[in-house]
Amino acid sequence: MSILNKFLPNVMPIWDQVWQATLETLYMTFFSAIIAGILGLIVGILLVVYDQGGIMPHPAVYSILDKIVNIFRSIPFVILLAVIYPLTRLLVHTTIGNTAALVPLVVGTIPFYARQVQNALVQVDGGIIEAAQAMGASNIDIIFRVYLREGLPDLIRVSVLTLISLIGLTAMAGAVGAGGLGNLAVSIGYQRFQNDVTFVAMIIILIMVFIVQGVGDWLTRLTTHV
Amino acid sequence: MATIIDLKDITVTFKNKASTVHAVQDVSLQVEAGDTYGIVGYSGAGKSTLVRVINYLQKPTSGTAIVNGQALGKLDKDQLRVARRKIGMIFQHFNLMNSRTIAGNIEYPLRYSKLTKAGRAKKVQELLALVGLSDKADAYPAQLSGGQKQRVGIARALANDPEILLCDEATSALDPKTTGEIIDLLKRLNQQLHITIVFITHEMSAVKSLCNHVAVMEAGKIVERGALLDIFSNPQQALTRDFINTATQLDTALAEVRKQPAVINLPANARLVHLSYTGASTDQPLIAGLYQQYGITANILYGNIEFLQDVPVGNLIVILTGDTTKLPTAFSQLRDQGVTVTLLDPKGDAVD
Numbered sequence: 001m002s003i004l005n006k007f008l009p010n011v012m013p014i015w016d017q018v019w020q021a022t023l024e025t026l027y028m029t030f031f032s033a034i035i036a037g038i039l040g041l042i043v044g045i046l047l048v049v050y051d052q053g054g055i056m057p058h059p060a061v062y063s064i065l066d067k068i069v070n071i072f073r074s075i076p077f078v079i080l081l082a083v084i085y086p087l088t089r090l091l092v093h094t095t096i097g098n099t100a101a102l103v104p105l106v107v108g109t110i111p112f113y114a115r116q117v118q119n120a121l122v123q124v125d126g127g128i129i130e131a132a133q134a135m136g137a138s139n140i141d142i143i144f145r146v147y148l149r150e151g152l153p154d155l156i157r158v159s160v161l162t163l164i165s166l167i168g169l170t171a172m173a174g175a176v177g178a179g180g181l182g183n184l185a186v187s188i189g190y191q192r193f194q195n196d197v198t199f200v201a202m203i204i205i206l207i208m209v210f211i212v213q214g215v216g217d218w219l220t221r222l223t224t225h226v
Numbered sequence: 227m228a229t230i231i232d233l234k235d236i237t238v239t240f241k242n243k244a245s246t247v248h249a250v251q252d253v254s255l256q257v258e259a260g261d262t263y264g265i266v267g268y269s270g271a272g273k274s275t276l277v278r279v280i281n282y283l284q285k286p287t288s289g290t291a292i293v294n295g296q297a298l299g300k301l302d303k304d305q306l307r308v309a310r311r312k313i314g315m316i317f318q319h320f321n322l323m324n325s326r327t328i329a330g331n332i333e334y335p336l337r338y339s340k341l342t343k344a345g346r347a348k349k350v351q352e353l354l355a356l357v358g359l360s361d362k363a364d365a366y367p368a369q370l371s372g373g374q375k376q377r378v379g380i381a382r383a384l385a386n387d388p389e390i391l392l393c394d395e396a397t398s399a400l401d402p403k404t405t406g407e408i409i410d411l412l413k414r415l416n417q418q419l420h421i422t423i424v425f426i427t428h429e430m431s432a433v434k435s436l437c438n439h440v441a442v443m444e445a446g447k448i449v450e451r452g453a454l455l456d457i458f459s460n461p462q463q464a465l466t467r468d469f470i471n472t473a474t475q476l477d478t479a480l481a482e483v484r485k486q487p488a489v490i491n492l493p494a495n496a497r498l499v500h501l502s503y504t505g506a507s508t509d510q511p512l513i514a515g516l517y518q519q520y521g522i523t524a525n526i527l528y529g530n531i532e533f534l535q536d537v538p539v540g541n542l543i544v545i546l547t548g549d550t551t552k553l554p555t556a557f558s559q560l561r562d563q564g565v566t567v568t569l570l571d572p573k574g575d576a577v578d
């Protein structure tokens with residue numbers, strides 16, 4: 001205990017606050033991952049099936065989706081946080097706090113994840129899709145039983161990537177009004193020059209990233225049959 | 227026999243901003259139920275496009291496709307999907323799902339059947355046994371050789387007991403021995419199940435050992451077609467002869483023959499000749515007859531006899547030496563006996 005007190009003099013008195021911040025970061029990551037995951041997956045699938053070589057080619061719809069995704073991907077997250085205020089107020093009736101942070105996190109993550117999903121699914125061999133069509137599979141079948149299943153290892157890989165980038169975004173959201181480890185690091189560690197607090201926040205975030213990465217690698221191995 | 231595939235005036239045109247490709251142009255094709263029909267052609271001839279019209283993976287720009295008694299163009303999406311279950315297809319690169327086991331791959335098309343779970347498992351076992359892969363049920367495609375993968379492809383294609391099996395370059399990624407094994411399997415399926423086989427390839431040798439009928443495609447058109455034996459013994463088009471000579475290895479033989487001193491220094495009273503004959507004419511003592519009647523001697527430089535559908539087909543490259551005034555008479559007598567006589571240029575590189 002005395003060693004901890006010596007090296008982490010400012011952290012020791014506020015452990016409960018650190019723990020609280022960790023939970024907040026997990027909360028923001030988890031819920032925005034779920035919502036953005038589902039919506040991003042849908043948009044990603046639509047991009048694949050409506051594409052020129054897809055199973056329901058539709059150039060007009062594709063090009064609109066494609067442009068929207070590109071535009072939203074180009075907005076830096078810090079700016080998105082500011083721009084999106086009115087929408088946030090509309091949806092959750094407040095603009096500060098962890099729940100309010102979900103809105104920009106979700107909006108920022110959907111286009112990123114959609115593009116990742118698209119890139120993962122177009123890797124599925126067109127010949128396999130053609131074989132399924134030749135067997136009389138419906139488009140819904142092909143999406144769920146061929147694309148998502150054959151593309152699963154790649155989907156897991158890009159989901160891990162997205163999740164890690166999302167953890168990063170929660171930290172940034174924390175810096176501008178939401179809670180979590182980002183807020184802890186900035187408002188206490190940085191502004192009060194308590195470097196040990198910043199350090200601990202960083203370590204906890206790194207641990208989260210390593211766990212996500214480890215679980216992802218394990219799942220990828222489990223679903224790859226080569 | 228009934229016509230099971232009836233393509234009428236099929237045209238497929240691919241248009242994009244930059245170019246227009248006439249992949250298939252006004253092709254009509256009838257295939258009898260239970261037949262084995264080969265379609266040969268070089269890359270880009272339009273073979274895949276044509277065969278994909280048969281299960282409407284490719285909707286033709288114009289023309290009608292009547293398959294299994296149904297005009298495919300008149301079916302709605304759901305009817306078309308049902309119709310496709312009676313038209314199996316196998317591919318050059320097998321197109322198996324990597325995420326599923328062998329049994330899983332074969333079971334996939336069965337989810338559209340009315341079988342119970344137990345019934346499906348039984349069917350998968352039967353199909354595995356049919357293609358000789360019972361021990362691989364739980365393996366994944368990545369663990370199989372090319373020939374084994376194609377067997378899985380065949381089992382999968384047969385899952386819903388189709389009337390027709392479309393094979394698009396099904397042996398082109400395989401070595402010659404494995405190709406032979408797959409051809410034998412297809413032959414057996416054709417005989418046992420009476421399934422109609424359409425076999426697309428650029429290798430005439432595969433067609434030779436499998437098919438009863440053959441069509442030759444070039445630039446989107448069928449340039450020649452007929453019974454295998456007729457095509458082999460009496461090809462009309464240069465392209466067809468090309469494919470046949472590759473298949474019978476006559477072209478490589480001829481290249482060797484032309485290097486022989488006897489050919490390089492061919493005397494004025496000698497001719498380099500290609501004799502080919504089928505069936506009955508092989509019973510006649512051709513060479514002996516030439517000597518007895520015309521005093522013409524034959525020096526055989528290359529000879530090959532093979533059996534197409536149990537009919538012997540012979541190919542000889544010979545130097546005929548004798549009285550040059552008698553040679554034309556001798557040739558026409560050979561032709562009367564059903565022998566195709568082709569004078570070869572000792573120096574040229576074409577067989578013609």
Ligand SMILES: Nc1ncnc2c1ncn2[C@@H]1O[C@H](COP(=O)(O)OP(=O)(O)OP(=O)(O)O)[C@@H](O)[C@H]1O
Nearest residue numbers: 240247249267268269270271272273274275276428
């Ligand atoms: N979807 C497509 N869009 C545009 N052009 C196409 C398309 N599919 C085929 N083609 C063109 O149509 C022509 C015939 O192609 P096809 O694949 O039918 O030839 P093939 O005889 O099967 O050749 P290969 O032996 O290489 O498989 C080619 O010129 C090809 O480029």
Ligand SMILES: [Mg+2]
Nearest residue numbers: 273274275395
């Ligand atoms: Mg092809």
